Amino acid sequence: MAVITSIKPNRGARGRVSVFLDGRFFCSMLESIAEQHGLQEGGEVEIEDLHLLQEVDAYAQALDAAVRYLSYRPRSEREVRMRLRRGNFAPEHVERVLETLRRYGYVDDAGFARYWKEARDQFSPRGSRLVAMELRQKGIDRDVIEDVVDDEQDDEHAYTAARKKAQQLRALPYPDFRQRLGSYLARRGFDYDVISDVVQRLWREREGSAEDVEAE
Structure with a gap:
């Protein structure tokens, strides 16, 4: 058994305390954990019990880090x-945290x-491939990817992605318009056939014509 000679708030770490045994620093942990397990100055404690509380604290820190990371947007x-x-x-704390997050639906x-x-x-908007x-x-x-992603709407997604860019290229002749807009869409993962159709569609809209311009 050891005597807890002091429990002091950590400077710069709100909500955490430092535990001193027999006048010497032993460990740091969440204040809530120390309170829940009855740690108090002048009390006696088994060293093994403090080691277990350190594990509880490490898991709590990992869980808190994960929840904060998830607060910005969903994550895989x-x-x-x-x-x-x-x-x-520690790997064991990481896996335990993930198990908890899966159980409560925070990771799916x-x-x-x-x-x-x-x-x-x-x-x-990007191509289904990308x-x-x-x-x-x-x-x-x-x-899971095959259930969620398909290419049925690639034409419309490419058109949506290209409209603003096409406005920026409206002064160019068709060969330059086709090359630059096509490259723009290719970088976004659209296939050649989709790119070709969308480039011609936007050029026709610009020219006010329904004629195919691929031969130009």
Whole structure:
């Protein structure tokens, strides 16, 4: 047994306290954990019990970091795992946090994939091929991607993405217009056939003509 000689608030770490045993610093933990487990100055405690509380504290810190990371936008499981690993949290705490987040629905890769696809469609339209690649990079399973992403609306998404750019290119002759707008759409993951159709559609709108211009 050891005697808790002091419990002091941590400077610069709100809500945390430092625990001193027999006049020497032993560990730091959340004040709420110290209170919940009855730590108080002058009390006696087993060293093994404090080690267990350090584990509880480490898990609580990892969970708090994950929740703060998720507060900005939904994340995939891989994103959360990588963020916690960069924070130097122990692997066992990372996996336990992810289990908790999955259980309460804070991490859901299928839901995240739908969110990502809808956000891309609304704010930054891209080809289905590029969206699928982005989701793979975020650790989403192939089966989930296939359920969420298809190319049925690529034509309209490409048209939406290209309209503003086409306005910027309106003074160019058709060959330059086609090359620059086509490159713009290719960088956004659209296929050649989709790009060709959209470029011609926007050129016809500019010229007020329904004629095919591919031969120009």
